Amino acid sequence: MRKKKALSRKLLVLTAGAAIVAPALSPVEGASAKGASFTDVSARYAEAVSYLTSKQITNGLTASRFGTDVSISRVDAAIQLATALGLDPQGAYKSAGFTDVPARGQWAVNALAEKGILSGKKPGTFASHEPITRNEMARLATLAYELKVDEAVTKTAFTDVSLKWAKYVATLVENGIVQGKTSSHFGSADPVKRGEWALLLYNLHKMSGKSFDLTIMHTNDTHAHIENAARKVTAIKEVRGAKPDALLLDAGDVFSGTLYFNEYLGQADLEFMNLVGYDAMTFGNHEFDLGTKPLADFIAKAKFPFVSSNVNFTSDENIKGYQINGISALPKDGTVYGGMIKEVNGEKVGIFGLTTAETKEISSPGKVAFDDYLEKSKETVAAFEKQGVNKIIALTHIGFQDGGGDNDRTLAKEVEGIDVIVGGHSHDQLKEPVLETTGKEPTVIVQANEYNKFLGTLDVNFDKHGKVIGQAGKLIEIDAKNADGTYVLKDDPEAANILAEKYKPAVDEKKKTIVGKSAVALNGERADVRTKETNLGNLITDSMLEKAKTINKNAVIALQNGGGIRASINEGDITLDEVLTVMPFGNSLAIMNITGAEIRAALEHSVKEAPGQSGGFLQVSGLTFTYDSSKPAGERVQTVEVKKPSGYEPLSDQESYVVATNTFTAKGGDGYSMFGKAYQEGRVSEPGFVDWEMFREYLQANPDVAPQAEQRITDVHQ
Structure with a gap:
C-alpha cells in the first residue's frame, strides 16, 4: 500500500478521575459527537457512527442528530475520506486548481487529487456542494484504499451501472463493502447519505486491517521528590482502571534532588516504583552522580527491567553483570538491555533507551562509555524491525531540544522508524505531544516536566503497518487542588503509610543539619531581591557560577531571578531547612551561549519596572552594571562590565559569553524572550544540577561566609 502521511488525529485520553477529550482538529461540520446520543442513528449504523466520531473523522450535525439520512456533499466526503486515510491537514499539497472548494476542505481535495484519487466535474470545478453519487463513492473508495481491481470487468449484475463505473462497483461488492439497492439496481446516480458514507468508511477500515491503540504513562526527572508519592500512586491506578494495558515508563533522573535521595540513595523512590509496577526505565545523567555503586544497588532491587542502547557498562565492575546486550522479548527484572519487546494485546512493542553523552562531563560515570546516540538508535530500530516489531518507543534522557549535542528533536528527524519518544533531561512541560513529521512517518514526542509534578499520559493509534495515525496526550497534575484547598487526587493509603512510617522521619531530622555559617544576615527579603542587589543574591549567583565553571571553564557570568529567592537567613549557623526555604x-x-547584545537586552528587561518590584529582577555574578531608573524602559542600562581573569572589561555586544542561570529563566521565564530564543536555537545546555544543592555545596566548601553588597548593580538615579 502506498505510504500516507499521518494526521495528528486526536484520540480519547483517560486521566485520573475522569475521561477527557484532548483538543481536536477543527470540526468538519456541526456539533461534536463526543458523549452525544444521536436520536437518528439506528442499530444498522451504530458501530460505524461510533467509529467515525470516536476517531474524530466527523461529528454530528447537532448534539443529538447525526444526519444519517442527509446527503453528504462532495467536499465533506473528501474531508472525511482524507481524515480516515490519515492525511495531514497541514501538509503541503499541490493545488488541484478548483475554484469552488471552501477553505475548510482545500487541504483534503488537494491531497486526494494529488494522489489521483479524485477529480473535478470539469476543469476548475470540483462541484463541492453537490451530493456525491454512489458511482462516485465506489470509485473514490477503490482508489483511496488501493483495492485490487479486475480491469476486465465491463458490466455488473446491476442494470444501472455503466462501463465507466463497472469495475469500481464490482470491486466494492465483491469485497462485501457495499450492496446494491436491489439485486439488479445499484442506485448509481443516487446521492449518498451520511449513514451510508459512515458504513462505507467503517467497512473499509475493517477490511484494511485493524488499528492498534496503545496507552503510555510516563515520568521523568523526578529527582527524589516523593513527598506526593501517595497521590501519584492514585493517579497511576486510576489510569490503569480505565486502560489496564497501559505501559508505565520512566525516562531517567530518579536520583539526586531532595533529602530523600541524600538519605536513601534512590531506594525510597524505588520502593514506590516497584509498588506501582513500572514496565521500563532508562538512565539519566544524575543516576551516575555518586559513581555506579548506588545505581547498581538500585538496579539489583528493581522489579522492572532497564533499557539503554548507548550506555556501555562493560568496563564497570558494579553494573556489567547486570547488562545483557541486544534485545530481549522476555526481559527480566533488575537487568539492563539494549532494548526490550513488550507484548500488549497481542501486539509487539519495542522499547529502547538513550542517555545523554554529556553525562561524562556533568556526572561521575567512571569507566562507563556512551556511544553515539544516532548510530545506536539506527542499529536498534533495525534490530527491532528484523524481529517483526513495527511499533517502537525510544525512552530517552537527552533533552527535548537541549543544546548539549544530542536531543529528541534531532533524534526524531534523523532516525526513521521511531514512533514515540518519551523524553527527559530538559525538564520540558510538553502540555500536548509534539508531532515531528520530517521523515516518512511521524514521531510523537512527550515529556512530563519534573519533580513528580505530573504523570504524563499518551494515547497512540497505529495502523496495521505500525504507522502512527492518531495521538493525544495530557499531563495529569499530581498536586492539583480543589477550590476548597483539598487535593483532587487522594492519597493511596498503602503508599501514604510507607512514606510516613518508613522514610519521612529521617528526612525531617536531616533538615536540622548545619551546612554552613554566615557572619552576617543574608538578605532575601522579597522587596529587596526584586529591586536591588543583595548579599544573598550575590552568594547564590557566586555558587551558581562556581558550579558552572566545573562544567564549562569558559563560564563567566551567572544570573538568578529575584523571584526564585524566597527568604532571608539569619546570622550564624545555616541549616538545610533554611536553604530549602530560600530555594523551594x-x-x-x-548554561547559555549568548551574545553581549542579548545580555544587555536581558539587563534592560531586568530593570524595566525599577524601582518597582519584579520577580524577573536579576541578581548577578561575574559582571557589574549601572542603570538609570528615571529613563524610559529599554533605555535604562548605562554601563556593563564583565569580570575576566585580567579584571573587569566592558561588555561587547558582538562577543559570545557563557552564562549560567536556571532552566526557568533560560527557557524564557519572566519574559526573557532573548534567552528563550537561545534555547530554541540549541544554545543552552542543561547539566541539571539543582539550585539548593549547588548552594549547599558552596556553603560547605566555604563554611564561614560574610557576603556584602558590592555595587554589582547600581541605579545612578538614586
Missing part, C-alpha cells in the same frame, strides 16, 4: 522550587542549572 528546585530549579536546575542551565
Whole structure:
C-alpha cells in the first residue's frame, strides 16, 4: 500500500478521575459527537457512527442528530475520506486548481487529487456542494484504499451501472463493502447519505486491517521528590482502571534532588516504583552522580527491567553483570538491555533507551562509555524491525531540544522508524505531544516536566503497518487542588503509610543539619531581591557560577531571578531547612551561549519596572552594571562590565559569553524572550544540577561566609 502521511488525529485520553477529550482538529461540520446520543442513528449504523466520531473523522450535525439520512456533499466526503486515510491537514499539497472548494476542505481535495484519487466535474470545478453519487463513492473508495481491481470487468449484475463505473462497483461488492439497492439496481446516480458514507468508511477500515491503540504513562526527572508519592500512586491506578494495558515508563533522573535521595540513595523512590509496577526505565545523567555503586544497588532491587542502547557498562565492575546486550522479548527484572519487546494485546512493542553523552562531563560515570546516540538508535530500530516489531518507543534522557549535542528533536528527524519518544533531561512541560513529521512517518514526542509534578499520559493509534495515525496526550497534575484547598487526587493509603512510617522521619531530622555559617544576615527579603542587589543574591549567583565553571571553564557570568529567592537567613549557623526555604522550587542549572547584545537586552528587561518590584529582577555574578531608573524602559542600562581573569572589561555586544542561570529563566521565564530564543536555537545546555544543592555545596566548601553588597548593580538615579 502506498505510504500516507499521518494526521495528528486526536484520540480519547483517560486521566485520573475522569475521561477527557484532548483538543481536536477543527470540526468538519456541526456539533461534536463526543458523549452525544444521536436520536437518528439506528442499530444498522451504530458501530460505524461510533467509529467515525470516536476517531474524530466527523461529528454530528447537532448534539443529538447525526444526519444519517442527509446527503453528504462532495467536499465533506473528501474531508472525511482524507481524515480516515490519515492525511495531514497541514501538509503541503499541490493545488488541484478548483475554484469552488471552501477553505475548510482545500487541504483534503488537494491531497486526494494529488494522489489521483479524485477529480473535478470539469476543469476548475470540483462541484463541492453537490451530493456525491454512489458511482462516485465506489470509485473514490477503490482508489483511496488501493483495492485490487479486475480491469476486465465491463458490466455488473446491476442494470444501472455503466462501463465507466463497472469495475469500481464490482470491486466494492465483491469485497462485501457495499450492496446494491436491489439485486439488479445499484442506485448509481443516487446521492449518498451520511449513514451510508459512515458504513462505507467503517467497512473499509475493517477490511484494511485493524488499528492498534496503545496507552503510555510516563515520568521523568523526578529527582527524589516523593513527598506526593501517595497521590501519584492514585493517579497511576486510576489510569490503569480505565486502560489496564497501559505501559508505565520512566525516562531517567530518579536520583539526586531532595533529602530523600541524600538519605536513601534512590531506594525510597524505588520502593514506590516497584509498588506501582513500572514496565521500563532508562538512565539519566544524575543516576551516575555518586559513581555506579548506588545505581547498581538500585538496579539489583528493581522489579522492572532497564533499557539503554548507548550506555556501555562493560568496563564497570558494579553494573556489567547486570547488562545483557541486544534485545530481549522476555526481559527480566533488575537487568539492563539494549532494548526490550513488550507484548500488549497481542501486539509487539519495542522499547529502547538513550542517555545523554554529556553525562561524562556533568556526572561521575567512571569507566562507563556512551556511544553515539544516532548510530545506536539506527542499529536498534533495525534490530527491532528484523524481529517483526513495527511499533517502537525510544525512552530517552537527552533533552527535548537541549543544546548539549544530542536531543529528541534531532533524534526524531534523523532516525526513521521511531514512533514515540518519551523524553527527559530538559525538564520540558510538553502540555500536548509534539508531532515531528520530517521523515516518512511521524514521531510523537512527550515529556512530563519534573519533580513528580505530573504523570504524563499518551494515547497512540497505529495502523496495521505500525504507522502512527492518531495521538493525544495530557499531563495529569499530581498536586492539583480543589477550590476548597483539598487535593483532587487522594492519597493511596498503602503508599501514604510507607512514606510516613518508613522514610519521612529521617528526612525531617536531616533538615536540622548545619551546612554552613554566615557572619552576617543574608538578605532575601522579597522587596529587596526584586529591586536591588543583595548579599544573598550575590552568594547564590557566586555558587551558581562556581558550579558552572566545573562544567564549562569558559563560564563567566551567572544570573538568578529575584523571584526564585524566597527568604532571608539569619546570622550564624545555616541549616538545610533554611536553604530549602530560600530555594523551594528546585530549579536546575542551565548554561547559555549568548551574545553581549542579548545580555544587555536581558539587563534592560531586568530593570524595566525599577524601582518597582519584579520577580524577573536579576541578581548577578561575574559582571557589574549601572542603570538609570528615571529613563524610559529599554533605555535604562548605562554601563556593563564583565569580570575576566585580567579584571573587569566592558561588555561587547558582538562577543559570545557563557552564562549560567536556571532552566526557568533560560527557557524564557519572566519574559526573557532573548534567552528563550537561545534555547530554541540549541544554545543552552542543561547539566541539571539543582539550585539548593549547588548552594549547599558552596556553603560547605566555604563554611564561614560574610557576603556584602558590592555595587554589582547600581541605579545612578538614586
